[in-house]
Amino acid sequence: MGYRVAVVGATGNVGREMLQILAERNFPADEVVALASSRSVGLKASFGDKSILKVQDLAKFDFKGIDIVLSSPGAKVSAEHSPRAAKAGAVVIDNTSYWRMDPDVPLVVPEVNPQAIAGYKGRGIIANPNCSTIQMVVALKPIHDAAGIKRVVVSTYQSTSGAGKEAMDELVNQTKSFFVNQTLDPVKFTKNIAFNVIPQIDVFMDDGSTKEEWKMVVETKKILDPRIKVHATCVRVPTFVGHAEAVNLELERPLDDEEARRILAAAPGVLVVDQREPGGYVTPKEVTGQDGVFVSRIRSDPTVENGLAMWVVSDNLRKGAALNAVQIAEELIKSYV
Template sequence: MGYRVAVVGATGNVGREMLNILEELNFPVTEMHAVASRKSKGIEVSFGDRTVKCESIDSFDFSTVDLVLMSAGGDASREWSEKIGKAGPMVIDNSSAFRMDPDVPLIVPEVNPDAIKLATKKNIIANPNCSTAQLVVALKPLHDAAKIKRAVVSTYQSVSGAGKAGMDELWTQTKAIYGLGDARPKHFPKQIAFNLIPMIGAFRDDGYTEEEAKMWAETHKILDPDIQLTVTCVRVPVFVGHSESVNLEFDRPISPDEAREILREAPGVLVVDKAEADGYVTPIDAAGEFAVFVSRIRKDPTVENGLNLWVVSDNLRKGAALNAVQIAQLLDETGMIKPAGGYRTLTV
């Protein structure tokens, strides 16, 4: 049996990646609907070996599907997700709109799968921030072995985290600089080509940005509210793949070798860690991959029971689309959604 699935925001970077990963992971789909704004109606997107024409969210009947993957932004989610949930299907929302709602579980399947039990309160499940997702996948197995007291995280986030407009700006500015053209910023607050921007999201009254606040709030909800966490988020001129420098302080000694062994056995993690010129993972290495990669595991001698890690992942995949599809798999495995669309065919 298969599911009737709608992907909302199907023309965006993450929406297209959701369609790709649903096919790659052979998720049981009987009917696929691509849904987007009215202006995108009729645009064709790929699903497996066929194309699907986008339907308008304003006129789509969500009661005719079993599962909705939302990737249309926070405003659209706030307008539509609860309405869709009340219509019957389960909604997996990629925006920040419901992440901190106490009646909506915020899930990374490798970390807190049991939270899926709360999903029926609103028929909505929240997908975390892309940087949070890869962070908690790396922290969870270590936290289980030796409680993390404090974490200091600096992110190096690719422009794809800002959508197609961010990727276009990096490309356009790079060409303009080489060609002596106009490299003035339009999407980002400052030039992103050959530069770094230590601001993602608006500044809050406490001096932190919204992105930084999301990371600690979501980590507390998913993993442990007692972890003291401070974050600096930086946009970097990389197209795909987020990286994180992570400094951890534990409640007991944990050696780099022990940490490597723990992480090698952890779901969703790949350890690539040798003291060699190519013994670590970069964003280019992680692009297109499912795993959260951990490298540069080493002792921090400046604090008691301290370790440093380098964590890299494809933000469009594990940071967004892959995690959403893994949540869909979890719903299927736990029987929290039932197929109503008939028998699945191999070619959809």
């Protein structure tokens, strides 16, 4: 039996990627509907190499008969329309931040906590975690199972696509202006992003952390283990696609780098590229369009007891958003509906 699927936010970076991945993975859909705001009505959205979908108005769409909704329209829009879709009988897999910490909504990374999907019946909604959290917990899960993680210190290097198409355009335009000796003031970012790095993603919280950093802390605890201590510093860098993370771990039990490398290489969703030579590691440019979470620079940290460090890279639009949502849908139809 095929499913009726709606993609909300179909004209955005993540929505377009969702449509592409549904087609690539031959998701068993009899019908796929592209939805967006009224500004995008009538635009065309590609579904795979051959099919073109006409974008429909989310606000006017009747979700009756839709089985699965993949949603990435922004938190405020999701707050209004995800419950509406769920009330009509659909299961909503929501990529926004709005539902992630709702105790009645499971927060899922299929390689890490697929069993949590069973909790979708509470609200009819499953939350997709933040992009930086997803790739980190995929890499942390096998290490936690083997040696127990007490503390994580992570610094992220996040691409402009994480802030949307306008942010990517800002990087392009500022880069062009640099070479003709012009200055373009920042619009999407707090400072110029071209040839720069910005140690702020999202708004500041009362304790001095940013909301992006807070997300990594609370989402890691909800997905993996509430006992794990997490400290994050999230930085925007002048790249287009792909997030990188320098991750430092304090473990409960000894785990040397060779054993960690073996464990990671055997873990679902993880690809180890770790030659101790120039270029023997993965960078964001190389993982664009790839599905996996890539781990490099695995090494012991002798400055703390049972310390381990690694470099984690993934395509934030794929595994960090669209692919994870589609994988949740695949697990949902396989085991729960």
